[in-house]
Amino acid sequence: xxxxxxxxxxxxxxxxxxxxxxxxxxxxxxxxxxxxxxxxxxxxxxxxxxxxxxxxxxxxxxxxxxxxxxxxxxxxxxxxxxxxxxxxxxxxxxxxxxxxxxxxxxxxxxxxxxxxxxxxxxxxxxxxxxxxxxxxxxxxxxxxxxxxxxxxxxxxxxxxxxxxxxxxxxxxxxxxxxxxxxxxxxxxxxx
Amino acid sequence: xxxxxxxxxxxxxxxxxxxxxxxxxxxxxxxxxxxxxxxxxxxxxxxxxxxxxxxxxxxxxxxxxxxxxxxxxxxxxxxxxxxxxxxxxxxxxxxxxxxxxxxxxxxxxxxxxxxxxxxxxxxxxxxxxxxxxxxxxxxxxxxxxxxxxxxxxxxxxxxxxxxxxxxxxxxxxxxxxxxxxxxxxxxxxxx
Numbered sequence: 315x316x317x318x319x320x321x322x323x324x325x326x327x328x329x330x331x332x333x334x335x336x337x338x339x340x341x342x343x344x345x346x347x348x349x350x351x352x353x354x355x356x357x358x359x360x361x362x363x364x365x366x367x368x369x370x371x372x373x374x375x376x377x378x379x380x381x382x383x384x385x386x387x388x389x390x391x392x393x394x395x396x397x398x399x400x401x402x403x404x405x406x407x408x409x410x411x412x413x414x415x416x417x418x419x420x421x422x423x424x425x426x427x428x429x430x431x432x433x434x435x436x437x438x439x440x441x442x443x444x445x446x447x448x449x450x451x452x453x454x455x456x457x458x459x460x461x462x463x464x465x466x467x468x469x470x471x472x473x474x475x476x477x478x479x480x481x482x483x484x485x486x487x488x489x490x491x492x493x494x495x496x497x498x499x500x501x502x503x504x505x
Numbered sequence: 506x507x508x509x510x511x512x513x514x515x516x517x518x519x520x521x522x523x524x525x526x527x528x529x530x531x532x533x534x535x536x537x538x539x540x541x542x543x544x545x546x547x548x549x550x551x552x553x554x555x556x557x558x559x560x561x562x563x564x565x566x567x568x569x570x571x572x573x574x575x576x577x578x579x580x581x582x583x584x585x586x587x588x589x590x591x592x593x594x595x596x597x598x599x600x601x602x603x604x605x606x607x608x609x610x611x612x613x614x615x616x617x618x619x620x621x622x623x624x625x626x627x628x629x630x631x632x633x634x635x636x637x638x639x640x641x642x643x644x645x646x647x648x649x650x651x652x653x654x655x656x657x658x659x660x661x662x663x664x665x666x667x668x669x670x671x672x673x674x675x676x677x678x679x680x681x682x683x684x685x686x687x688x689x690x691x692x693x694x695x696x
Contacts, residue, residue: 343582343618344567346575372564373583376535377571384537391534392564427534 315355315489319503321348322468322490328499332442332470333414334492340439340467341374352489353381356437356465359487360386363462365435367391367428369454371410371421371446378467379437386435391428393421393450408452410445421449423457430458441466441488444475451482468492471504506546506680510694512539513659513681519690523633523661524605525683531630531658532565543680544572547628547656550678551577554653556626558582558619560645562601562612562637569658570628577626582619584612584641599643601636612640614648621649632657632679635666642673659683662695 327335339345356378368390370379376392383390397419399407405422412419436450447464454461464479469488479486491504518526530536547569559581561570567583574581588610590598596613603610627641638655645652655670660679670677682695 337615338618339580342585342615343580344571344574346571346581347578349571350575373567373585376564376567377581380535380537380540380568380571383535384541387538389530389534390537390568394533394564424528424533427529 315352317348317351318467318490321345322492322501326501328495328501332473332495334468334470334495334501336468340377344377346377349377349381350384352378352467353383353385355489356382356435356487357385360435360463360465360485363435363485364433365462366432367434368437369393369423369434369450370437371395371450374439375437375446378439378465382435382437382465389427391423393423393453396420396422406453406456408449408456410449412445413443421446421453423453425457428453428457428459432457432459433462434459435463435465436461437465439467441469441475441479441486442473444473444478447475448478451478463487465489470495506543508539508542509658509681512536513683513692517692519686519692523664523686525659525661525686525692527659531568535568537568540568540572541575543569543658544574544576546680547573547626547678548576551626551654551656551676554626554676555624556653557623558625559628560584560614560625560641561628562586562641565630566628566637569630569656573626573628573656580618582614584614584644587611587613597644597647599640599647601640603636604634612637612644614644616648619644619648619650623648623650624653625650626654626656627652628656630658632660632666632670632677633664635664635669638666639669642669654678656680661686 407422466488494502559574598613657679685693
Protein backbone atom coordinates (compact mmCIF):
# COMPACT_ATOMS: atom_id res chain seq x y z
CA UNK A 315 0.00 0.00 0.00
CA UNK A 316 1.87 2.97 -1.34
CA UNK A 317 0.31 5.61 0.94
CA UNK A 318 1.44 3.59 3.96
CA UNK A 319 4.94 2.86 2.62
CA UNK A 320 5.46 6.55 1.91
CA UNK A 321 4.37 7.40 5.43
CA UNK A 322 6.78 4.83 6.89
CA UNK A 323 9.63 6.13 4.70
CA UNK A 324 8.96 9.75 5.67
CA UNK A 325 8.17 9.37 9.36
CA UNK A 326 9.41 5.97 10.53
CA UNK A 327 12.45 5.99 12.79
CA UNK A 328 14.80 2.99 12.99
CA UNK A 329 16.04 2.21 16.48
CA UNK A 330 18.49 -0.46 17.68
CA UNK A 331 17.38 -4.11 17.94
CA UNK A 332 15.23 -3.93 14.79
CA UNK A 333 12.72 -1.55 16.33
CA UNK A 334 10.77 0.62 13.87
CA UNK A 335 9.20 3.58 15.59
CA UNK A 336 5.97 4.69 13.90
CA UNK A 337 4.39 6.45 16.85
CA UNK A 338 3.77 9.53 14.74
CA UNK A 339 0.89 7.96 12.83
CA UNK A 340 0.12 4.45 14.09
CA UNK A 341 0.62 3.61 17.75
CA UNK A 342 0.69 6.78 19.82
CA UNK A 343 -0.29 9.60 17.52
CA UNK A 344 -2.73 8.18 14.97
CA UNK A 345 -3.49 9.44 11.45
CA UNK A 346 -7.25 8.81 11.16
CA UNK A 347 -7.42 9.30 7.38
CA UNK A 348 -4.62 6.76 6.88
CA UNK A 349 -6.42 4.34 9.22
CA UNK A 350 -9.61 4.83 7.18
CA UNK A 351 -7.76 3.93 3.96
CA UNK A 352 -6.16 0.94 5.71
CA UNK A 353 -9.59 -0.25 6.81
CA UNK A 354 -10.91 -0.01 3.26
CA UNK A 355 -7.90 -1.91 1.94
CA UNK A 356 -8.42 -4.77 4.44
CA UNK A 357 -12.09 -4.89 3.45
CA UNK A 358 -11.11 -5.14 -0.22
CA UNK A 359 -8.51 -7.86 0.40
CA UNK A 360 -10.89 -10.03 2.45
CA UNK A 361 -14.14 -9.18 0.66
CA UNK A 362 -14.80 -12.81 -0.38
CA UNK A 363 -14.38 -14.24 3.12
CA UNK A 364 -17.83 -13.36 4.55
CA UNK A 365 -16.18 -11.92 7.66
CA UNK A 366 -18.60 -11.55 10.59
CA UNK A 367 -16.24 -10.03 13.15
CA UNK A 368 -12.84 -8.35 13.42
CA UNK A 369 -10.61 -9.22 16.39
CA UNK A 370 -7.58 -7.30 17.60
CA UNK A 371 -5.57 -6.63 20.77
CA UNK A 372 -5.52 -3.36 22.70
CA UNK A 373 -4.25 -0.71 22.21
CA UNK A 374 -2.44 -0.17 18.94
CA UNK A 375 -4.61 -2.59 16.99
CA UNK A 376 -7.82 -0.76 17.78
CA UNK A 377 -7.64 2.07 15.24
CA UNK A 378 -6.95 -0.08 12.14
CA UNK A 379 -9.33 -2.80 13.37
CA UNK A 380 -12.24 -0.39 13.92
CA UNK A 381 -11.70 1.06 10.44
CA UNK A 382 -11.67 -2.46 8.99
CA UNK A 383 -14.89 -3.20 10.86
CA UNK A 384 -16.42 0.00 9.51
CA UNK A 385 -15.53 -0.91 5.92
CA UNK A 386 -16.69 -4.53 6.35
CA UNK A 387 -19.78 -3.46 8.31
CA UNK A 388 -19.11 -5.91 11.16
CA UNK A 389 -18.39 -5.53 14.90
CA UNK A 390 -14.87 -5.36 16.28
CA UNK A 391 -13.70 -6.98 19.51
CA UNK A 392 -10.44 -5.96 21.13
CA UNK A 393 -8.78 -8.43 23.46
CA UNK A 394 -7.73 -6.92 26.75
CA UNK A 395 -4.23 -7.31 28.17
CA UNK A 396 -3.72 -8.35 31.78
CA UNK A 397 -0.61 -8.90 33.87
CA UNK A 398 -2.31 -11.89 35.46
CA UNK A 399 -5.73 -13.44 35.37
CA UNK A 400 -7.71 -14.93 38.25
CA UNK A 401 -11.40 -15.16 37.44
CA UNK A 402 -11.60 -16.51 33.91
CA UNK A 403 -14.83 -18.48 33.72
CA UNK A 404 -16.47 -16.10 31.30
CA UNK A 405 -13.32 -15.33 29.30
CA UNK A 406 -11.33 -16.92 26.54
CA UNK A 407 -7.68 -16.30 27.43
CA UNK A 408 -4.22 -16.78 25.95
CA UNK A 409 -0.64 -16.01 26.90
CA UNK A 410 1.35 -13.49 24.89
CA UNK A 411 5.08 -13.06 25.35
CA UNK A 412 6.52 -9.64 24.52
CA UNK A 413 10.09 -9.82 23.15
CA UNK A 414 10.38 -6.04 23.43
CA UNK A 415 9.38 -5.89 27.09
CA UNK A 416 10.47 -9.46 27.98
CA UNK A 417 7.26 -10.04 29.90
CA UNK A 418 4.38 -12.47 29.55
CA UNK A 419 0.93 -10.97 29.44
CA UNK A 420 -2.44 -12.57 29.19
CA UNK A 421 -5.04 -11.43 26.71
CA UNK A 422 -8.72 -12.15 27.06
CA UNK A 423 -12.02 -11.82 25.24
CA UNK A 424 -15.42 -12.24 26.85
CA UNK A 425 -17.16 -15.44 25.77
CA UNK A 426 -20.27 -13.38 25.08
CA UNK A 427 -18.69 -11.84 22.00
CA UNK A 428 -17.46 -14.94 20.20
CA UNK A 429 -19.71 -17.54 18.63
CA UNK A 430 -18.65 -20.70 16.85
CA UNK A 431 -20.62 -19.34 13.86
CA UNK A 432 -18.24 -16.41 13.53
CA UNK A 433 -15.84 -16.02 10.61
CA UNK A 434 -13.19 -13.69 11.92
CA UNK A 435 -10.49 -11.42 10.57
CA UNK A 436 -7.57 -10.78 12.93
CA UNK A 437 -6.05 -7.29 12.61
CA UNK A 438 -2.95 -5.90 14.26
CA UNK A 439 -0.55 -3.00 13.81
CA UNK A 440 2.64 -5.12 13.64
CA UNK A 441 3.60 -8.67 12.78
CA UNK A 442 7.12 -9.47 13.99
CA UNK A 443 7.49 -12.64 16.07
CA UNK A 444 3.80 -13.30 15.83
CA UNK A 445 3.11 -13.47 19.54
CA UNK A 446 -0.03 -11.32 19.59
CA UNK A 447 -1.50 -13.05 16.53
CA UNK A 448 -0.68 -16.45 18.07
CA UNK A 449 -2.59 -15.41 21.17
CA UNK A 450 -5.61 -14.42 19.09
CA UNK A 451 -5.37 -17.72 17.17
CA UNK A 452 -5.34 -19.58 20.51
CA UNK A 453 -8.48 -17.72 21.56
CA UNK A 454 -10.17 -18.47 18.22
CA UNK A 455 -9.29 -22.17 18.70
CA UNK A 456 -10.75 -22.16 22.20
CA UNK A 457 -13.92 -20.56 20.85
CA UNK A 458 -14.14 -23.02 17.95
CA UNK A 459 -14.04 -20.17 15.45
CA UNK A 460 -12.82 -20.09 11.86
CA UNK A 461 -10.09 -17.54 11.29
CA UNK A 462 -10.59 -16.45 7.69
CA UNK A 463 -7.77 -13.96 7.47
CA UNK A 464 -5.05 -11.96 9.17
CA UNK A 465 -4.60 -8.30 8.26
CA UNK A 466 -1.40 -6.59 9.35
CA UNK A 467 -0.45 -2.95 8.93
CA UNK A 468 3.35 -3.46 9.05
CA UNK A 469 5.06 -6.84 8.75
CA UNK A 470 8.73 -7.39 9.45
CA UNK A 471 9.29 -10.20 6.98
CA UNK A 472 12.74 -10.95 8.45
CA UNK A 473 11.09 -12.18 11.63
CA UNK A 474 9.09 -15.35 11.88
CA UNK A 475 5.55 -14.14 12.57
CA UNK A 476 4.18 -14.88 9.11
CA UNK A 477 5.09 -18.56 9.52
CA UNK A 478 2.63 -18.85 12.40
CA UNK A 479 -0.18 -17.74 10.10
CA UNK A 480 0.88 -19.53 6.91
CA UNK A 481 1.44 -22.84 8.74
CA UNK A 482 -2.28 -22.84 9.36
CA UNK A 483 -3.20 -22.04 5.77
CA UNK A 484 -4.72 -18.70 6.70
CA UNK A 485 -4.69 -15.81 4.21
CA UNK A 486 -2.20 -13.20 5.41
CA UNK A 487 -2.23 -9.66 4.04
CA UNK A 488 0.37 -7.17 5.24
CA UNK A 489 -0.03 -3.66 3.86
CA UNK A 490 3.66 -2.82 4.26
CA UNK A 491 6.32 -5.54 4.22
CA UNK A 492 9.73 -4.61 5.57
CA UNK A 493 12.63 -6.90 4.77
CA UNK A 494 15.37 -5.05 6.61
CA UNK A 495 16.08 -2.22 9.01
CA UNK A 496 19.71 -1.24 8.55
CA UNK A 497 22.23 0.03 11.08
CA UNK A 498 22.35 3.39 9.32
CA UNK A 499 18.60 3.83 9.70
CA UNK A 500 17.38 2.72 6.28
CA UNK A 501 14.05 0.93 5.84
CA UNK A 502 14.03 -1.64 3.05
CA UNK A 503 10.69 -2.87 1.74
CA UNK A 504 9.96 -6.15 0.02
CA UNK A 505 9.40 -5.60 -3.70
CA UNK B 506 -27.84 11.48 20.51
CA UNK B 507 -30.81 9.23 19.99
CA UNK B 508 -28.96 6.40 18.20
CA UNK B 509 -26.60 6.12 21.18
CA UNK B 510 -29.33 6.35 23.83
CA UNK B 511 -31.29 3.60 22.09
CA UNK B 512 -28.19 1.43 22.02
CA UNK B 513 -27.59 2.02 25.75
CA UNK B 514 -31.25 1.26 26.54
CA UNK B 515 -31.20 -1.94 24.51
CA UNK B 516 -27.77 -3.31 25.35
CA UNK B 517 -26.53 -1.54 28.49
CA UNK B 518 -26.41 -3.63 31.66
CA UNK B 519 -26.65 -2.03 35.10
CA UNK B 520 -24.35 -3.58 37.70
CA UNK B 521 -23.96 -2.77 41.40
CA UNK B 522 -22.05 0.35 42.50
CA UNK B 523 -23.39 2.47 39.63
CA UNK B 524 -21.54 0.52 36.97
CA UNK B 525 -23.04 0.63 33.49
CA UNK B 526 -21.73 -2.16 31.32
CA UNK B 527 -21.62 -1.24 27.65
CA UNK B 528 -18.97 -3.70 26.52
CA UNK B 529 -21.21 -4.90 23.70
CA UNK B 530 -20.65 -1.79 21.59
CA UNK B 531 -18.20 0.61 23.24
CA UNK B 532 -15.36 -0.75 25.34
CA UNK B 533 -14.71 -4.39 24.49
CA UNK B 534 -16.82 -5.17 21.46
CA UNK B 535 -17.08 -1.99 19.39
CA UNK B 536 -19.78 -0.95 16.93
CA UNK B 537 -17.77 0.82 14.20
CA UNK B 538 -20.78 2.43 12.50
CA UNK B 539 -21.94 3.88 15.82
CA UNK B 540 -18.40 5.16 16.47
CA UNK B 541 -18.41 6.78 13.01
CA UNK B 542 -21.67 8.59 13.81
CA UNK B 543 -20.27 9.62 17.21
CA UNK B 544 -17.18 11.03 15.51
CA UNK B 545 -19.32 13.08 13.12
CA UNK B 546 -21.43 14.37 16.00
CA UNK B 547 -18.34 15.53 17.93
CA UNK B 548 -17.06 17.25 14.78
CA UNK B 549 -20.41 19.04 14.39
CA UNK B 550 -20.52 20.13 18.04
CA UNK B 551 -16.98 21.52 18.02
CA UNK B 552 -16.84 22.75 14.42
CA UNK B 553 -16.21 26.38 15.41
CA UNK B 554 -13.27 25.60 17.68
CA UNK B 555 -10.54 25.19 15.05
CA UNK B 556 -9.43 21.95 16.68
CA UNK B 557 -5.93 20.87 15.61
CA UNK B 558 -5.67 17.61 17.57
CA UNK B 559 -7.82 15.11 19.46
CA UNK B 560 -6.45 13.62 22.70
CA UNK B 561 -7.73 10.55 24.49
CA UNK B 562 -6.55 7.78 26.84
CA UNK B 563 -6.04 4.13 25.86
CA UNK B 564 -7.90 1.87 25.32
CA UNK B 565 -11.63 2.58 25.31
CA UNK B 566 -11.24 6.18 24.20
CA UNK B 567 -9.42 5.27 21.00
CA UNK B 568 -12.36 4.25 18.79
CA UNK B 569 -14.51 7.36 19.36
CA UNK B 570 -11.44 9.62 19.33
CA UNK B 571 -10.14 8.28 16.01
CA UNK B 572 -13.57 8.75 14.46
CA UNK B 573 -13.69 12.32 15.80
CA UNK B 574 -10.25 12.91 14.31
CA UNK B 575 -11.43 11.50 10.98
CA UNK B 576 -14.44 13.80 10.91
CA UNK B 577 -12.39 16.83 12.01
CA UNK B 578 -9.49 15.89 9.73
CA UNK B 579 -6.89 16.20 12.50
CA UNK B 580 -4.47 13.75 14.18
CA UNK B 581 -5.37 11.85 17.33
CA UNK B 582 -3.00 11.13 20.21
CA UNK B 583 -3.81 8.50 22.79
CA UNK B 584 -2.16 8.79 26.20
CA UNK B 585 -0.59 5.58 27.40
CA UNK B 586 -1.30 4.12 30.83
CA UNK B 587 1.56 2.95 33.04
CA UNK B 588 1.67 1.40 36.48
CA UNK B 589 4.71 3.50 37.26
CA UNK B 590 6.99 5.81 35.34
CA UNK B 591 10.74 6.11 35.57
CA UNK B 592 12.23 7.82 32.52
CA UNK B 593 9.96 10.77 31.82
CA UNK B 594 12.18 13.41 30.22
CA UNK B 595 10.47 13.22 26.86
CA UNK B 596 6.95 12.70 28.23
CA UNK B 597 4.17 14.80 29.64
CA UNK B 598 2.69 12.75 32.48
CA UNK B 599 -0.21 12.87 34.93
CA UNK B 600 -1.65 10.70 37.67
CA UNK B 601 -5.06 9.11 37.23
CA UNK B 602 -6.87 7.41 40.09
CA UNK B 603 -9.33 4.67 39.18
CA UNK B 604 -12.28 4.46 41.58
CA UNK B 605 -13.36 1.18 39.98
CA UNK B 606 -9.99 -0.51 40.39
CA UNK B 607 -8.82 1.58 43.38
CA UNK B 608 -5.40 2.01 41.86
CA UNK B 609 -3.38 4.99 40.71
CA UNK B 610 -2.02 4.87 37.20
CA UNK B 611 0.09 7.29 35.30
CA UNK B 612 -0.76 8.43 31.81
CA UNK B 613 1.74 9.91 29.42
CA UNK B 614 2.01 11.58 26.02
CA UNK B 615 5.26 12.09 24.14
CA UNK B 616 6.32 15.74 24.06
CA UNK B 617 6.88 15.36 20.31
CA UNK B 618 3.14 15.24 19.69
CA UNK B 619 1.98 18.28 21.60
CA UNK B 620 2.76 21.85 20.64
CA UNK B 621 1.73 25.00 22.48
CA UNK B 622 0.07 26.05 19.19
CA UNK B 623 -2.37 23.13 19.43
CA UNK B 624 -6.08 23.62 20.08
CA UNK B 625 -7.21 20.29 21.41
CA UNK B 626 -10.41 18.35 21.87
CA UNK B 627 -10.35 15.75 24.66
CA UNK B 628 -12.47 12.66 23.95
CA UNK B 629 -13.30 9.75 26.23
CA UNK B 630 -15.83 6.96 26.46
CA UNK B 631 -17.07 7.78 29.98
CA UNK B 632 -17.21 10.78 32.26
CA UNK B 633 -17.93 9.77 35.86
CA UNK B 634 -15.58 11.12 38.50
CA UNK B 635 -13.54 12.89 35.86
CA UNK B 636 -10.20 11.32 36.71
CA UNK B 637 -9.10 10.51 33.16
CA UNK B 638 -10.17 13.91 31.83
CA UNK B 639 -8.40 15.60 34.77
CA UNK B 640 -5.24 13.74 33.83
CA UNK B 641 -5.51 14.91 30.22
CA UNK B 642 -6.16 18.48 31.43
CA UNK B 643 -3.01 18.25 33.58
CA UNK B 644 -1.02 17.15 30.54
CA UNK B 645 -2.50 19.97 28.46
CA UNK B 646 -1.50 22.44 31.19
CA UNK B 647 2.03 21.07 31.28
CA UNK B 648 2.24 21.42 27.50
CA UNK B 649 0.81 24.94 27.58
CA UNK B 650 -2.04 23.92 25.32
CA UNK B 651 -5.54 25.35 24.98
CA UNK B 652 -8.23 22.77 25.60
CA UNK B 653 -11.11 23.90 23.39
CA UNK B 654 -13.57 21.18 24.23
CA UNK B 655 -14.32 17.88 25.93
CA UNK B 656 -16.38 15.28 24.07
CA UNK B 657 -17.78 12.38 26.08
CA UNK B 658 -19.72 9.39 24.80
CA UNK B 659 -21.55 8.60 28.07
CA UNK B 660 -21.70 10.96 31.05
CA UNK B 661 -23.00 9.94 34.46
CA UNK B 662 -24.39 13.30 35.48
CA UNK B 663 -24.90 12.13 39.06
CA UNK B 664 -21.15 11.97 39.54
CA UNK B 665 -18.90 14.97 39.68
CA UNK B 666 -16.79 14.71 36.53
CA UNK B 667 -18.54 17.49 34.63
CA UNK B 668 -17.62 19.97 37.36
CA UNK B 669 -13.93 19.46 36.62
CA UNK B 670 -14.53 20.60 33.03
CA UNK B 671 -17.06 23.35 33.66
CA UNK B 672 -14.96 24.91 36.45
CA UNK B 673 -12.42 25.72 33.76
CA UNK B 674 -14.97 27.17 31.37
CA UNK B 675 -14.42 24.47 28.79
CA UNK B 676 -17.25 23.42 26.45
CA UNK B 677 -18.44 19.96 27.47
CA UNK B 678 -20.56 17.83 25.15
CA UNK B 679 -21.79 14.43 26.32
CA UNK B 680 -23.70 12.44 23.73
CA UNK B 681 -25.65 10.45 26.32
CA UNK B 682 -26.32 11.87 29.78
CA UNK B 683 -27.41 9.43 32.45
CA UNK B 684 -28.94 10.81 35.61
CA UNK B 685 -29.54 7.56 37.46
CA UNK B 686 -28.90 3.82 37.39
CA UNK B 687 -31.54 2.20 39.58
CA UNK B 688 -31.31 -0.88 41.80
CA UNK B 689 -33.76 -2.70 39.53
CA UNK B 690 -31.56 -2.15 36.49
CA UNK B 691 -33.23 0.88 34.92
CA UNK B 692 -31.22 3.53 33.08
CA UNK B 693 -32.62 7.06 33.39
CA UNK B 694 -31.44 9.69 30.96
CA UNK B 695 -31.42 13.45 31.48
CA UNK B 696 -34.20 15.09 29.47
